[in-house]
Amino acid sequence: MFRGRAFGLLKSLHLMDGQPNLACKFIHPAITSHVHHCQKRNVDYTQSYKTGPSSAGGQTRNVPKIMAEQELPGVLILDIGGTHGVLENLVAFLKKHFRLITMKEFLENKKEMSKKIQSVFMFECRPTIDRELLESLPNLKVIANSGVGVDHLDLKMISNFGVKVTNTPHAVADSTADIGMALMLASARRLVEGCQISISRDTKYFAVDWLGVEVTRATLGIIGMGNIGYKVAQRAKAFEMKILYHNRNQRKKEEEQAVGAHYCEKIEDLLQQSDFVMLVVNLTPETCKLIGKRELGLMKPTATLINISRGAVIDQDALVEALQKKVIMAAALDVTYPEPLPRDHPLLKLDNIIITPHIGTATVQAIRMMAEEAITNMLAVLNGQPIPSEVFPR
Numbered sequence: 001m002f003r004g005r006a007f008g009l010l011k012s013l014h015l016m017d018g019q020p021n022l023a024c025k026f027i028h029p030a031i032t033s034h035v036h037h038c039q040k041r042n043v044d045y046t047q048s049y050k051t052g053p054s055s056a057g058g059q060t061r062n063v064p065k066i067m068a069e070q071e072l073p074g075v076l077i078l079d080i081g082g083t084h085g086v087l088e089n090l091v092a093f094l095k096k097h098f099r100l101i102t103m104k105e106f107l108e109n110k111k112e113m114s115k116k117i118q119s120v121f122m123f124e125c126r127p128t129i130d131r132e133l134l135e136s137l138p139n140l141k142v143i144a145n146s147g148v149g150v151d152h153l154d155l156k157m158i159s160n161f162g163v164k165v166t167n168t169p170h171a172v173a174d175s176t177a178d179i180g181m182a183l184m185l186a187s188a189r190r191l192v193e194g195c196q197i198s199i200s201r202d203t204k205y206f207a208v209d210w211l212g213v214e215v216t217r218a219t220l221g222i223i224g225m226g227n228i229g230y231k232v233a234q235r236a237k238a239f240e241m242k243i244l245y246h247n248r249n250q251r252k253k254e255e256e257q258a259v260g261a262h263y264c265e266k267i268e269d270l271l272q273q274s275d276f277v278m279l280v281v282n283l284t285p286e287t288c289k290l291i292g293k294r295e296l297g298l299m300k301p302t303a304t305l306i307n308i309s310r311g312a313v314i315d316q317d318a319l320v321e322a323l324q325k326k327v328i329m330a331a332a333l334d335v336t337y338p339e340p341l342p343r344d345h346p347l348l349k350l351d352n353i354i355i356t357p358h359i360g361t362a363t364v365q366a367i368r369m370m371a372e373e374a375i376t377n378m379l380a381v382l383n384g385q386p387i388p389s390e391v392f393p394r
């Protein structure tokens with residue numbers, strides 16, 4: 001079992017002394033649909049920055065045109081923790097146009113700064129956006145979240161303050177789908193146990209006593225066919241898997257055809273037929289504890305449950321019981337509640353589970369794209385332009 005701390009967090013506040021004056025969009029060319037989305041809105045990508053030296057895998061990235069001839073008095077608060085090396089060049093680029101400060105610095109100079117802040121730029125769940133913070137930022141216009149999940153934000157309360165929220169659904173898709181596949185393969189082929197056997201140099205071990213199952217041609221049930229779910233389906237197709245999916249609101253006919261997926265109107269049908277069930281939904285009041293005792297009981301005893309969405313989508317007590325009693329064969333979770341689990345949590349005592357510390361987007365590429373997508377959204381709001389990815393209160 002693998003446990004650890006979540007990757008470094010980036011959080012920032014963006015302060016503007018005057019009106020925003022960036023002719024902006026900030027985009028990674030690999031986010032194709034996002035780019036198309038922006039191109040339809042006449043975005044001008046005439047600037048670029050280098051993510052690092054080419055010898056170290058650095059690339060040239062197009063960024064939005066910035067009206068450098070205009071005065072740019074903005075202040076951007078940026079706490080990028082462990083991601084500093086990865087975002088170094090992006091930070092240097094931003095520094096040309098904004099003054100950068102940290103959240104700590106903001107809190108220490110709240111009185112002087114609070115009126116200047118127009119945007120909060122956050123990675124993961126930091127900083128905490130509560131009523132007190134919102135009350136201290138009278139000119140706040142946007143909270144640009146790096147990540148697709150916004151369950152840590154009280155959207156209604158934020159909207160009541162007249163503040164917009166944006167997210168990064170495109171930047172996260174590939175890396176999160178990769179983690180879904182990695183968990184599925186690792187669980188099926190018992191990679192973590194295998195690693196432990198190798199490390200302990202267990203001479204009594206024979207592979208035939210210790211078999212996994214194959215992912216190839218197995219049935220995968222994807223719950224939530226959004227950007228990430230679709231990327232999972234594309235990968236599963238390469239493994240010749242039979243792909244079932246269930247969406248609460250919408251059937252996705254185009255995606256279905258592209259990957260040869262079958263739509264299950266009833267989640268029960270998907271649960272009963274799948275060898276692997278992968279959860280890729282947003283956490284909302286409707287999806288909270290979507291998978292409980294009843295749903296686990298519908299799954300095959302040979303099935304594996306994979307969760308790359310949010311921990312609370314599963315009733316964890318029910319999962320513990322199902323794994324203990326072998327109602328299902330195994331689980332592989334990148335998300336739990338809380339994160340990390342307390343040391344004595346029963347999930348951590350099971351041997352038919354893999355748990356990773358919410359690393360779906362913990363890649364160099366994803367972190368950069370998330371920061372870029374968030375900045376694109378942030379600048380769009382500040383400039384009164386169409387917002388590529390706005391999240392609305394429900």
Ligand SMILES: O=C(O)[C@H](O)CO
Pocket residue numbers: 124146147148149150172360361
């Ligand atoms: O919400 C997301 O996109 C991931 O959990 C990373 O923040």
